[in-house]
Amino acid sequence: MTSPGRTERLVLPGVLTAEQAAATVRGILAVQRPDGAVPWFTGGHLDPWDHTEAAMALDAAGEHExxxxxxxxxxxxxxPDGSWYAAYGYGPGEDGRPAEGEPTDRGRETNFCAYIAVGVWHHYLSTGDEAFLDRMWPCLYAAVEFVLSLQLPDGTVSWKLDDGDTPDRAPREALLTGCSSIYHALRCALAVAEKREDPQPDWELAAGRLGHAVARHPERFLDKDRYSMDWYYPVLGSALRGPAAQQRIADHWDRFVVDGLGVRCVDDHPWVTGGESAELALALWAIGESERAVQILRWIQHLRAEDGMYWTGYVFADEAIWPEERTSWTAGSVLLAVAAIGGDEATTAVFGGDRLPAGLAPAEDDCDCLPGA
Known part of the structure; x- marks a missing residue:
């Protein structure tokens, strides 16, 4: 059982006390299944990306096992191809029997599959466990190879394979949010390879091409501009830093940020969400705007439930919680943002990005907006 003593590093005035942080960690642990899976909520489904985010939050809280x-x-x-399915069921099946871990969406989304690299590197930095790093290497390697089999000639990565499709039949469509996350994952994968003294030059080239596309070529991605994630994810995923990152945040602040409540999921709905708000806070911290990051986290305490978990969102036009679910990944995103602001070494190293390999940027259009450029 998590005690406040294990979560003292997750204390942030106006956001979390040690006792409150411990309650949030207990909430995530209560959702985790005996097989290690962390679905969205008890009886809900699991996706590999949010599962990994929750695992990272557990490491930040000292729950390494x-x-x-x-x-x-x-x-x-x-x-076998290195991927995971987009969703797995952890609730009652149609016939009333438990659907424990059975795929419910057999699509394979590339950003979901890449994110294990971020989690594995974070776990290693949290624990120093080299045996874990070696044990997970084949899994991580296969995941990265699957993702890069879907990299397009322009450097972007196709966003998913439908059930039964092969890489040569993948849709030639890329998402800015997903590719920003993949770029971050590739940098973490390169850090793992570097630590193991197992260089991966193809990954370096792929990361450089992808980071360049995210930072300099928005026209290469599907138009999802109404989503706040497309706004801040190039910053959160570390493809943008310095003045370019500062300008991007400033350009769309008024579209997405609702004073006193948090961050809209989309710009045309009166709905603020805890996950997007916490992620924006993490992005703000990464570019040196910790005061605004803390302010965002203080605003979303209205989403905190009595059990220490967080409601997914709030429709402020109706003054209504919606949907009525408390998700493990929303709680996890809050804990990770607090951990970064509080100086947790593993979390700052992973999301700050200064010590992550940046890949090899293309010679054309070289710019100072990419890390390491």
Whole structure:
């Protein structure tokens, strides 16, 4: 059982006390299944990206064994091609029997599959466990190779394979949010390879091409501009830093930020969400705007439930919580943002990005907006 003593590093005035942080960690642990899976909520489904985010939050709280169990779940469920399915059921099946870990969406989304690299590197930095790093390497390697099999000639990465499709039949469509996350994952994968003294030059080239596309070529991505994630994810994923990142945040602040409440999911609905708000806070911290990051986290305490978990969102036009679910990944995103602001070494190293390999940027259009440029 998590105690306040284990979460003292997650204290942030006006956001979390040690006792409150411990309650949030207990809430995530209560959702985690005996096989290590962390679904969205008890009886809900699991997706590999949010599962990994919850595992990272557990590491930030010192729950390393439970985090490792989450990564073991990923290793045990990996498909032969290195991918994972987009969703797995952890609630009652149609006939009333438990659908424990059975795929419910057999699409394979590239950003979901890449994110294990971020989690594995974060776990290693949290624990120093080199045996874990070596044990997870085949899983991580296969995941990255699957993702890069879907990289397009312009450097972007196709966003998914439908059930039964092969890479040569993948839709030639890329998402800015997903590719920003993949770029971050590739940088973490390169850090793992570097630590193991197992260089991966093809990954370096792929990361450089992808980072360049995210930072300099928005026209290469599907138009999802109404989503706040497309606004801040190039910053959160570390493809933008310095003045370019500052300008991007400033350009769309008024479209997405609702004073006193948090961050809209989309710009045309009166709906603020805890996950997007916490992620924006993490992005703000990464570019040196910790005061605004803390302010955002203070605003979303209206989403905190009595059990320490967080409601997914709030429709402020109706003064209504919606949907009525308290998600493990919303709680996880809050804990990770607090951990970064509080100086947790593993979390700052992963999301700050200064010490992550940046890949090899293309010679054309070289700019100072990419890390390491």
């Amino acid at each position: 439970r985090a490792e169990a989450a990564y073991d779940w990923l290793a045990s469920r990996q498909n």
